[in-house]
Amino acid sequence: MRPLLTITDLEKQLDHLHIGPLQLTIESGTITTLAGANGAGKSTILKLMMNLAKRDKGSIQLLDIETNGSDESWKQHITYQAQTIIGWDPFTGNKLKAFISSLYPNWDELLFKQMVDLFQIPLDQRFGKLSQGVQQKLHLALTLPRNTSLLLLDEPTSFLDIPTKQKLMNLLVKWMEQDDRAIIMTSHQSADIMKLSDYIAVLKKGKLIGTFEKETLIHSHRRYWISNSNHLPAWTIPGEIFRTKRYLISNAPEQTEAFLQQEQINWTQQESLDLEEILTLLIEGR
Ligand SMILES: Nc1ncnc2c1ncn2[C@@H]1O[C@H](COP(=O)(O)OP(=O)(O)OP(=O)(O)O)[C@@H](O)[C@H]1O
Numbered sequence: 001m002r003p004l005l006t007i008t009d010l011e012k013q014l015d016h017l018h019i020g021p022l023q024l025t026i027e028s029g030t031i032t033t034l035a036g037a038n039g040a041g042k043s044t045i046l047k048l049m050m051n052l053a054k055r056d057k058g059s060i061q062l063l064d065i066e067t068n069g070s071d072e073s074w075k076q077h078i079t080y081q082a083q084t085i086i087g088w089d090p091f092t093g094n095k096l097k098a099f100i101s102s103l104y105p106n107w108d109e110l111l112f113k114q115m116v117d118l119f120q121i122p123l124d125q126r127f128g129k130l131s132q133g134v135q136q137k138l139h140l141a142l143t144l145p146r147n148t149s150l151l152l153l154d155e156p157t158s159f160l161d162i163p164t165k166q167k168l169m170n171l172l173v174k175w176m177e178q179d180d181r182a183i184i185m186t187s188h189q190s191a192d193i194m195k196l197s198d199y200i201a202v203l204k205k206g207k208l209i210g211t212f213e214k215e216t217l218i219h220s221h222r223r224y225w226i227s228n229s230n231h232l233p234a235w236t237i238p239g240e241i242f243r244t245k246r247y248l249i250s251n252a253p254e255q256t257e258a259f260l261q262q263e264q265i266n267w268t269q270q271e272s273l274d275l276e277e278i279l280t281l282l283i284e285g286r
Pocket residue numbers: 014015016017036037038039040041042043044045
C-alpha cells in the first residue's frame with residue numbers, strides 16, 4: 001500500500017536551528033508521536049508538512065501530491081490542529097462549527113455532538129471567553145469530525161484535565177478504527193505517548209535520532225542492578241548506554257547478559273525502564 005505521507009531530505013534553516021535532513025514515512029493505520037526537547041523543531045515540522053512554513057530543500061508528499069506544488073488537492077486529506085489559534089476569539093462555538101463544517105465534505109456531525117456532550121462544551125459562548133482547557137476541547141471537537149486521512153495534532157492535551165485526556169485518547173483510538181487513517185502528534189506527555197503511539201520519532205536539535213516502534217523501544221532497554229560494580233570493566237560493555245555505581249542500562253539486553261555471564265558478573269535484579277526515562281536517555285544523547 002502506498003504511504004500516506006512521505007518526507008524526503010527535508011531541510012529548513014531557522015534563526016538558531018537547522019531542521020533536517022529529515023526522512024519520514026507515515027503509513028495509514030499508525031499513530032506517530034514526534035518527541036523531543038523544547039525547541040527541537042517539532043511544531044515547525046508540522047508547519048512544514050502543512051506548507052505553512054517554507055522548506056529550503058526536500059520533498060513532502062501527501063498521497064503522492066507534492067505539498068508545495070500547484071495541485072492543492074492534498075489539503076482535503078489533512079487536518080492540522082496548531083497549538084494556538086488566531087482569529088477565533090469573537091465567534092461562538094456554534095458559528096465556528098457552521099463555518100468549519102461547511103468546508104469539509106466528510107464532516108461527521110454525530111461525532112461533533114458526541115464530543116460536545118462528552119466534554120461539556122458551551123457552544124453559545126465566544127471562543128475568546130472560554131478557559132484555555134475549554135478552548136482546547138472545542139478546538140478538538142472542531143478538528144476530529146473533519147474526518148481527513150491524516151490528522152496532525154500539536155500538543156493536543158496540553159491544557160486538558162486528566163479525565164478529559166483519557167476521554168480524548170479513547171476517542172482517538174476509535175477515530176483511528178474507521179477507514180485508512182493516520183495521526184501525527186507532538187506531545188510532552190508520556191501517558192499520551194504510551195497509550196496512543198505506534199511509533200515515536202525522536203528529534204534532537206532539528207535532527208531525527210530515529211523512528212522507533214514503541215513496544216520495541218520499551219523491550220530493548222533494561223536496567224541491571226550489579227551486586228559489585230567493581231567487577232565491571234572500566235570500558236563500555238556491550239549494549240551499555242548508561243552506568244552508575246549501582247546499575248547499568250543497556251539497549252541490547254541479550255548482548256549485555258551474554259557478556260555479564262561470560263565474565264561471571266552477577267546482577268541482583270533487572271527491570272524494564274519507563275518510556276519517560278528511555279526518551280530522556282535518547283534525547284540527551286545516550
Ligand atoms: N518562524 C520562525 N523563525 C525563526 N525561528 C523560529 C520560527 N519558528 C520557530 N523558530 C525557532 O525554531 C526552534 C524550534 O521551534 P519549534 O516550535 O518547532 O520547537 P518545538 O520542538 O515544537 O518546541 P516546544 O516543545 O517548546 O513546543 C525554536 O528555537 C524556535 O524559537
